Amino acid sequence: MNNPTFLALILLASALAAKADSQSAAPQQSPVAPASGSKTVKLCDNKTTVQVSNDAPKTRAEGQKISDALMAQWKASNPNNNWVKDEVEAHQVVVPADNSKLIGTGQSSTYGTVTPQDVQVWKNETYKTAVYGSTVFHSGDQLGSEIAVSCDMCHPRAANTHPESYPKFQPQLGRVALLRDMINWCIEHPVRGKVLAPDDPKMRALEAYILAQRKGVALDYGKR
Amino acid sequence: MSDNTKIPHIKSVETRHLEQRESLFRGLQNLDRRNFLKVSTGAAAAALAAGASNHFHSFLPVNVAYAADGPAGQGFSFAYISDSHLYVKKTNERFVRQLLRAVDDVNKLDPQPDFVFFGGDLAQLGRKEELDLGAQILKSIKAPLHMMVGEHDWFFDMGQHWNELFGPQNYSFDHKGVHFVVLMSVQEKDFWTARGMSPAERMHTVAGLDNAVQSAFEVGAPQREWLKKDLEKVPTSTPLIVFSHSPLYKLYRPWNFWTDDAEDVQAILQRFERVTVLHGHTHQVLTNRIGNIQFQGMLSTAWPWPYAPQGLPALTVQMNRPNPFDPNDGLGDGTISVHPDGLVDMLYNLWNRNPMQVKASYLSSGGKSDVPVAPTLASY
Numbered sequence: 321m322n323n324p325t326f327l328a329l330i331l332l333a334s335a336l337a338a339k340a341d342s343q344s345a346a347p348q349q350s351p352v353a354p355a356s357g358s359k360t361v362k363l364c365d366n367k368t369t370v371q372v373s374n375d376a377p378k379t380r381a382e383g384q385k386i387s388d389a390l391m392a393q394w395k396a397s398n399p400n401n402n403w404v405k406d407e408v409e410a411h412q413v414v415v416p417a418d419n420s421k422l423i424g425t426g427q428s429s430t431y432g433t434v435t436p437q438d439v440q441v442w443k444n445e446t447y448k449t450a451v452y453g454s455t456v457f458h459s460g461d462q463l464g465s466e467i468a469v470s471c472d473m474c475h476p477r478a479a480n481t482h483p484e485s486y487p488k489f490q491p492q493l494g495r496v497a498l499l500r501d502m503i504n505w506c507i508e509h510p511v512r513g514k515v516l517a518p519d520d521p522k523m524r525a526l527e528a529y530i531l532a533q534r535k536g537v538a539l540d541y542g543k544r
Numbered sequence: 545m546s547d548n549t550k551i552p553h554i555k556s557v558e559t560r561h562l563e564q565r566e567s568l569f570r571g572l573q574n575l576d577r578r579n580f581l582k583v584s585t586g587a588a589a590a591a592l593a594a595g596a597s598n599h600f601h602s603f604l605p606v607n608v609a610y611a612a613d614g615p616a617g618q619g620f621s622f623a624y625i626s627d628s629h630l631y632v633k634k635t636n637e638r639f640v641r642q643l644l645r646a647v648d649d650v651n652k653l654d655p656q657p658d659f660v661f662f663g664g665d666l667a668q669l670g671r672k673e674e675l676d677l678g679a680q681i682l683k684s685i686k687a688p689l690h691m692m693v694g695e696h697d698w699f700f701d702m703g704q705h706w707n708e709l710f711g712p713q714n715y716s717f718d719h720k721g722v723h724f725v726v727l728m729s730v731q732e733k734d735f736w737t738a739r740g741m742s743p744a745e746r747m748h749t750v751a752g753l754d755n756a757v758q759s760a761f762e763v764g765a766p767q768r769e770w771l772k773k774d775l776e777k778v779p780t781s782t783p784l785i786v787f788s789h790s791p792l793y794k795l796y797r798p799w800n801f802w803t804d805d806a807e808d809v810q811a812i813l814q815r816f817e818r819v820t821v822l823h824g825h826t827h828q829v830l831t832n833r834i835g836n837i838q839f840q841g842m843l844s845t846a847w848p849w850p851y852a853p854q855g856l857p858a859l860t861v862q863m864n865r866p867n868p869f870d871p872n873d874g875l876g877d878g879t880i881s882v883h884p885d886g887l888v889d890m891l892y893n894l895w896n897r898n899p900m901q902v903k904a905s906y907l908s909s910g911g912k913s914d915v916p917v918a919p920t921l922a923s924y
Binding site: 411412468469474475485492502509510 | 850865
């Protein structure tokens, strides 16, 4: 969540490293004064830096070393950077639709031809929202539960959440409920937490996760 | 019913209905035909007097079926409570209240059951304080108590405190001609050492039903050997009732509704003529038969699980989908009537709704006779 574009970061770090000679950052912004005869290379997070000697050979291998050093520092200060992988290892999250058939197509209109990167970004960003939802779904702390209860305790893998059946009249509420109304009802009652605003990132992620887990099930609003 | 008239203050329609239902239901535990008529006539009169004929009809069919082919005073009965998942009181008092409700239920049974069986997962995170609290609550059960361990009791200290409180995790005993075996079916292969997990992390991983980092449940080779030895001297005509926390068959691996060496254990049990396996863990009405082994699940007092999306045994008649607006719906405890032949009728005492009975004859007939009433709202 805190580190939105891991892939982009690596790419940018490599680019920076490759152009290390021409892209030296202003020394006064660096926390450590550069040694004489060296320059400061900064990661795209605008914080992480390494010193590179002016004598360093301008080779690919040397560039990679700089990139690795930056990434190693970044990883050490962001221990949660593998949260997607960690979460998916523990809790299966259904992957979003495969759009790779679209690669190379397009009418050269506003967005041009669809690239593999486009498809990758669509997939990663969508999946990450659902995976974030999974972390909230499985954590009483993230849900703000006062009694250590989380959604998965009644709905393993989001079973029996039936998002396809909403909206529907919920006699117990006396009105038509959307999925998010039921999520909030559960948060307030069995989970005993505080209701989420409809646009709260946690609510959006919970909806994403619950819908992801029912991928392929036909919509059937109103179903009892 | 007569008690009601002595109580001076006014009771609501709901309270009176629940009390009538309760007394009818309790009265059915050990009936002969004459008592059946007494109880049902009394309930009918009371229900009609209260203008609640629909209520009366809603639980009548269960009773008729029971009275017609019931064990009529032979055999014996025992009660169960299972899967209370206690946190310490200051964390979550709801689960504590629900276990207390079950204890009240079994203590109110008249006549008292021969014993009460606890089906495992007394604690939620295996902490000493949780297990101690559970042991303290269960002490108020009047009938003798037999305990089984669940994974939530085990994986914080690998059973150490549970063993101190309740003794060995697998054992057997004989009661009125039936041989009872209690297994520890939730052993897991070591997934924690390589990951450098702390005991709390290990417990937390196992506590997540849908957590895929953990291993599959198993009885394990040493315990299977123990089981073989234990059954060596038991004649095959002796009825066998086996308790396991996880179902002793393979239902749905992603939720560990599963025992990895189930076939090996079944092979050991298969030579007996009448075998019943009663299990916890699944928190639902769950019914299966493999060869001559009958399987029945137990209800939880903490929360209900949904039915697995795949692998549901054909013989299972689902309990109605729990109503999320009713905090105790889909929960409960139960009584088990053991026929003189050693097979069992399972009475699921679902709190806040009508009880559901799954009879041995339903299973023996391959689902042809005594079919339980199908749910209006099955799993999505």
